[in-house]
Amino acid sequence: MSALSPRIHEVPDDLLAAIDYCYEQGWTDGLPVVPPVVHRVKAMLASDKRPAETLIAKHAATGLELSLHSAAVNAVMAGCLPEYFPVLVAAFEAMNKEDFNFHGSAASTGGSAPLLVVSGPYGDEIGMNCDVNLFGSGNRPNATIGRAVRLILRNVFQMLPGISDKSTQGNPGKYSFCIAERARGNPWPLLCEAQGYAAGVSSVTVFAAGGFCNVENHGGNTPEQILASVADAMANYGCITLGQSVVILAPEHMRVLDDAGWTREHVQNFLFRHAKRPVEGMKVVGKFRDREYRAQHGEGAHALAEKGFMHRGLTPDDVLITMGGGDAGGHSCFIPSWSRGRASIMQHCAIRTSK
């Protein structure tokens, strides 16, 4: 618990002037923020029963800590409503797990952004978008929860572009990168179910994500055709590493898989087996490393790892795959992990609601 009282800034009773004040303090992501007035912050905090001083994440490199209070201030600034707050809190509780490597993923030249995937009924309850224009603009919870993550990284953890955030190019997800998993028409167990949470409990999965790669295939009518496109995107010479993957299947593509009876595990195995490049090709582009090959093919290697090839990831479980997006269109996506290897492992956490 922090022993210090939260600092108050007195500003004139002028909303536009307060917005400008937030800019002057360096508190924004470049877009205007909602001034974090006291009563809105208190309303945000009311959605979590714990004391406002409760710490939910710590930055190992600097010792900076995130309290519920600081999270609420930034959530207000991002435009969140109080009912969105449990998702934001759960996201940071997940990112606080050691294997997420919160510092490295926020500081690295790799330029990752935390992708949040909300699974279970809570996404619907707060009006999240899991449907058409999934990664696009226009939905308040998707936009503002993801934005609050960025504001916290900036304001609380001081991951400042060019100073402590050394992203070479960054990616647009650094403004906001937050979606809900689509349950309607989804033939597979939801992620929260696969993660082992009790019925009715929602979860958020966090993934240190690189940029978004659209996988277009309107002509494929078999699982093998659709998934060969996805696997090729996962294994392109720019993206292939030992890192994990997120694949969000369009409903059109999912229908092809479901009609053929393919399960999530079946698809994960296919993608791991086919998302690969030959060692010789990796050498040609200067990306082959002995120690990475040994990690994939040494003792304990997965049975689907083929000698003479580098696969994407270490096992089929490294592919998080589910469904999202609108009914029309053969557009799925692949989102690579941050950087080259196993430096960040995706994590998940239950969303703690007051109900």
Add this chain to the structure above:
Amino acid sequence: MQLYSPLSSPPKRKAVRAPALASIEGARIGILENGKLNAEEMLNEVAKLFVQRHGCKVRTLASKSNASAPAPAKTLATVAQEVDFLITGLGD
């Protein structure tokens, strides 16, 4: 209008610098490489200069499995027993 600050309180740090070595002549060197491309090669070249110019001896090559995470405490504790100073840095 009253606005809450979105910043966190400054951390209470207890870090202190190790005292400087009185001399590096003949000192034992450790190398901590971070697993990135060329890290080991670059650090070995640096160590070689200490060997040539100051008669240092390279005793330990330790590796991190995760370039962007701090070295495990166990690794540092082990290396500290074996060397007088440690060379580390980024590869790529």
